[in-house]
Amino acid sequence: MAWFSPDMPRPSPNMDDAGFWEGCAARRLRFQYCAQCATARHPPTPICPACRGTEVRWQEAPAQAEVYTYTVIHYAAHPAVNVRLPYVAAVVTFAGVDGVRLVSNITDCEASAVKIGMPVQLWWDDLGDGMFVPRFAPPGARRSA
Amino acid sequence: MTVVEGSRSRCCIVGIGQSEYTKWGGIKDRSQFQVTAQAILAALDDAGLRPEDVDGLTSYSNDSNEPHLMQVALGIPKLRVAAMVWGGAGGGTCGSVSLACSAIESGRADVVVAYRGLCQGQARRFGRHGPGRVNGNFVDPFGLMAPPQMLAMIVQRFMHLYPITADHLAEVALNARANANRNPRAVMHGRTLTREDYFAARWIAEPLRLYDCCLETDGAAAVVITSRQRARDAKSRPVEILSAVQGSGPGWGNGALSGHNMPDADYASTGYRTLAPDLFGAAGLAPKDIDVAQIYDHFSGMVLMALEDLGFCGKGESGAFVASGAIRWPDGDLPLNTSGGQLSEAYVHGMNLIVEGVRQMRGTSTSQVKDARTCLVTGGLGVAPSSAIILGRT
Numbered sequence A: 001m002a003w004f005s006p007d008m009p010r011p012s013p014n015m016d017d018a019g020f021w022e023g024c025a026a027r028r029l030r031f032q033y034c035a036q037c038a039t040a041r042h043p044p045t046p047i048c049p050a051c052r053g054t055e056v057r058w059q060e061a062p063a064q065a066e067v068y069t070y071t072v073i074h075y076a077a078h079p080a081v082n083v084r085l086p087y088v089a090a091v092v093t094f095a096g097v098d099g100v101r102l103v104s105n106i107t108d109c110e111a112s113a114v115k116i117g118m119p120v121q122l123w124w125d126d127l128g129d130g131m132f133v134p135r136f137a138p139p140g141a142r143r144s145a
Numbered sequence B: 001m002t003v004v005e006g007s008r009s010r011c012c013i014v015g016i017g018q019s020e021y022t023k024w025g026g027i028k029d030r031s032q033f034q035v036t037a038q039a040i041l042a043a044l045d046d047a048g049l050r051p052e053d054v055d056g057l058t059s060y061s062n063d064s065n066e067p068h069l070m071q072v073a074l075g076i077p078k079l080r081v082a083a084m085v086w087g088g089a090g091g092g093t094c095g096s097v098s099l100a101c102s103a104i105e106s107g108r109a110d111v112v113v114a115y116r117g118l119c120q121g122q123a124r125r126f127g128r129h130g131p132g133r134v135n136g137n138f139v140d141p142f143g144l145m146a147p148p149q150m151l152a153m154i155v156q157r158f159m160h161l162y163p164i165t166a167d168h169l170a171e172v173a174l175n176a177r178a179n180a181n182r183n184p185r186a187v188m189h190g191r192t193l194t195r196e197d198y199f200a201a202r203w204i205a206e207p208l209r210l211y212d213c214c215l216e217t218d219g220a221a222a223v224v225i226t227s228r229q230r231a232r233d234a235k236s237r238p239v240e241i242l243s244a245v246q247g248s249g250p251g252w253g254n255g256a257l258s259g260h261n262m263p264d265a266d267y268a269s270t271g272y273r274t275l276a277p278d279l280f281g282a283a284g285l286a287p288k289d290i291d292v293a294q295i296y297d298h299f300s301g302m303v304l305m306a307l308e309d310l311g312f313c314g315k316g317e318s319g320a321f322v323a324s325g326a327i328r329w330p331d332g333d334l335p336l337n338t339s340g341g342q343l344s345e346a347y348v349h350g351m352n353l354i355v356e357g358v359r360q361m362r363g364t365s366t367s368q369v370k371d372a373r374t375c376l377v378t379g380g381l382g383v384a385p386s387s388a389i390i391l392g393r394t
């Protein structure tokens, strides 16, 4: 069962970001890199801002990340989040993946335990119909993951 | 960065107009479009001009009050400029004025009205999930859906990196309310706010509490811009536009209202360090020359960052700056958001801040800064593109 309610907005892949979501469908967190100059970028864009190349490759990120910043959200901007209030939205970074930050959630811990700099572990939330999204939890917090 | 010294705008604001401001859903008897049209008429009347004199209309932030329909409604015989600055939500506030100046200075228009109508009771509440978020695929599924949540992320890191506390955030909110309590037009005119009230209020998105967040309101505001030469005939006292800038630094398009991928050195900031040199340079002024400021207060913590990014204090020093009383009317060095701002007057996407800037330069604010000769006004902070103007007393 998905972490938020089933009516939560789902990713709707487009021509520019489909590669990211194809990776997610295979439960692989892959970021877009320029095939020419190897600059990583996120969210995906069709042209490399460093060299203007259009060829890309998708490279898998480590499953361990670090909290760069976060917020504990206490109100429902959408009815689908009610089941999780208050919940933590965070920006996470990955060692060795420079220039890329990912917006996600920190789950399976008290909101008050979340700190900038804390290590977190990737897990995949099954939204159904072959769609998975990456979320994060403290290492070891999800036994089944 | 190229700063063109002496490239002062040759334009003035000659009229200001607004509707009543109410809590969202408070304007029930007229459409948002009508409310906006009436704000434009009020601004023209203030200037001593008629719709027949107008040949340009500008706005920002996907204003749904479209200029060609406004032309029909107001009976404008000939429109020569109908333009809106891109994106950035309230970032375009001063951009719409900058655009008007460009049109006037290049001879493509003579009299331009920059306007914004926003009745959240008739459209949608900005604190809720809505369609069309930039890179929505990378935020919506994670419950990061609305500006208070998105900008709370930046404020959190800002408070982690620098000696900024909840008391400093509170000071921005309390200052706005104290100013609103003197301003009969303000939605929060009759409602006082104490430090205890501030800390007792509910969390919205940590570290932001209820009173750290702007109001959700109904209202419209407009300003009339024309050449300095033509401004001499205005009915009300013209206010000079000393500088007007719009723009953004690298990565901010994927910034706080999107995937949070602006440069690391710039993350815990408003993005205004990119704009500041041109803003002050074109006016030939420095931060110390600014007498009063209207800084876009969608969220208290962002205002603190802006004080640093615009050079009113050093990096990480904004907490101490506001704690010293610097932003308080009447004795502070830089009285701030003197109408009550968007935390306590109304959230007209920043257009009400420009209107208040004009009042300060005319000497008609309800928290009038004595002998004020310059007023800095910003558009939305932490968004892209953003914008700012410096107004001068004539």
Ligand SMILES: [Zn+2]
Residues within 6 Å of the ligand: A034, A035, A036, A037, A038, A039, A048, A049, A050, A051, A052, A053
């Ligand atoms: Zn490249």
